[in-house]
Amino acid sequence: MLSVVDTLAPEPRMAPRACVRSELAVTPDIKTAPALSEQTVWMLAIRDQRDKAAFKRLFDYYGPRLKGFVMRTGAPAAQAEDIVQDVLLTVWRKAHLFDPSRAQVSSWIYQIARNRQIDIIRKEARPVPEALKAEDEADDEADAGQALAIEQETEKLRRALAKLAPAQRDMIERAYLGELTHTEIRDATGLPLGTIKSRIRLGLERLRHELKDLRQE
Amino acid sequence: MSPKISHHIPPEVIAAYAAGSLGQAYALVVAAHVSMCDTCRAELAAHEAAGGVVLEEIGEATLSDGMLHRLMGALDAPKPQERAPAARHGIYPGPVMEALKGATPRWKSVGGGVKQCLIGGDAQGASRLLLIPPGQAVPDHGHNGLELTLVLQGGFSDDAGHFDVGDVEVANAGLDHVPTADPGPPCIVVAATDAPLKFNTFLPRLLQPLFGI
Numbered sequence: 001m002l003s004v005v006d007t008l009a010p011e012p013r014m015a016p017r018a019c020v021r022s023e024l025a026v027t028p029d030i031k032t033a034p035a036l037s038e039q040t041v042w043m044l045a046i047r048d049q050r051d052k053a054a055f056k057r058l059f060d061y062y063g064p065r066l067k068g069f070v071m072r073t074g075a076p077a078a079q080a081e082d083i084v085q086d087v088l089l090t091v092w093r094k095a096h097l098f099d100p101s102r103a104q105v106s107s108w109i110y111q112i113a114r115n116r117q118i119d120i121i122r123k124e125a126r127p128v129p130e131a132l133k134a135e136d137e138a139d140d141e142a143d144a145g146q147a148l149a150i151e152q153e154t155e156k157l158r159r160a161l162a163k164l165a166p167a168q169r170d171m172i173e174r175a176y177l178g179e180l181t182h183t184e185i186r187d188a189t190g191l192p193l194g195t196i197k198s199r200i201r202l203g204l205e206r207l208r209h210e211l212k213d214l215r216q217e
Numbered sequence: 218m219s220p221k222i223s224h225h226i227p228p229e230v231i232a233a234y235a236a237g238s239l240g241q242a243y244a245l246v247v248a249a250h251v252s253m254c255d256t257c258r259a260e261l262a263a264h265e266a267a268g269g270v271v272l273e274e275i276g277e278a279t280l281s282d283g284m285l286h287r288l289m290g291a292l293d294a295p296k297p298q299e300r301a302p303a304a305r306h307g308i309y310p311g312p313v314m315e316a317l318k319g320a321t322p323r324w325k326s327v328g329g330g331v332k333q334c335l336i337g338g339d340a341q342g343a344s345r346l347l348l349i350p351p352g353q354a355v356p357d358h359g360h361n362g363l364e365l366t367l368v369l370q371g372g373f374s375d376d377a378g379h380f381d382v383g384d385v386e387v388a389n390a391g392l393d394h395v396p397t398a399d400p401g402p403p404c405i406v407v408a409a410t411d412a413p414l415k416f417n418t419f420l421p422r423l424l425q426p427l428f429g430i
Contacts, residue, residue, distance in 0.1 A: 052292065154269065197260060
């Protein structure tokens with residue numbers, strides 16, 4: 001799959017989160033178009049150019065957050081740093097699997113962190129679903145639109161989380177830290193997941209359609 | 218890809234899977250179902266997006282000096298050899314093949330023509346493949362906790378409805394059900410229960426709870 005950077009963010013490392021670049025102001029259509037977040041731009045530079053400067057930025061942003069997250073699950077500081085190191089090294093090594101039309105950077109790193117934490121702490125491999133094959137022939141323009149839509153939906157989730165009452169927010173945090181059982185989670189709703197879910201579903205339907213077309217050729 | 222699926226994994230079970238709090242045996246059934254079902258794949262991705270937001274917003278902890286240096290130094294080290302995850306084989310989705318270590322199931326007869334193959338488990342639960350001959354009714358079985366049963370071949374019916382390939386029956390503690398396999402090819406399911414019970418071939422069939430076999 002081609003890079004979204006090529007089509008949407010010609011100056012990858014300069015683009016701040018969801019900015020409107022003033023130099024593009026002459027083109028009204030582009031002026032209002034939101035850009036990909038800087039985290040996504042870093043990740044694409046890591047994936048496509050093996051860009052170590054972008055990796056350092058990703059480290060500066062996610063390293064302390066990952067450590068905070070892992071320590072909240074009860075891991076001592078030293079072990080938390082081992083896990084952070086392991087997760088970020090996995091991000092570097094598996095960067096070719098990152099697809100912003102399927103998952104936002106934070107979501108992708110969250111998955112890796114959960115998998116690695118289970119592998120390391122419980123010493124068992126978490127069963128994971130079959131991967132969907134990303135096809136070279138995929139429609140890049142549609143992918144770029146999908147990547148932006150997922151970012152916008154994730155932003156909505158972020159705002160929804162910020163608006164929750166402290167007790168409810170704490171429940172959500174505990175749920176995604178892995179501290180609640182499924183029966184406890186059943187009673188702890190609070191984030192509106194419906195819209196991001198239908199957006200992801202649309203992307204999957206399009207992917208299935210493309211895969212079917214490829215098979216018929 | 219997906220067959221027509223009408224019975225899905227409940228959202229809270231998918232959330233627990235995303236968060237890593239679901240036991241290994243159930244996680245296997247969730248991963249196998251998600252491999253077959255885009256509705257639940259989207260549900261899972263939505264929970265992972267929410268998890269990502271929590272990860273970004275939960276608060277930072279200062280990293281020790283030298284960590285960046287160590288990490289940057291590790292980037293160019295040769296990648297450890299990683300085995301590719303097992304691929305789908307026939308009716309068995311990737312995660313099931315992975316649990317089978319890439320081999321075909323080694324069935325053991327448990328009476329009444331029913332066969333099983335244990336494929337995983339830990340202190341919290343067990344997962345197994347079950348093969349039920351067409352038309353065969355499986356005796357009443359209560360259970361202590363959650364039971365997830367995913368159909369891989371054929372189908373079965375009970376009081377809760379009809380379950381085809383890709384469908385998941387979710388039975389909570391106390392539900393008595395008598396699943397009966399459809400006519401046609403044998404019904405093959407992958408099931409997860411909360412207790413790794415031992416099967417005793419000398420017990421009368423009525424005492425053999427299906428999924429606790």
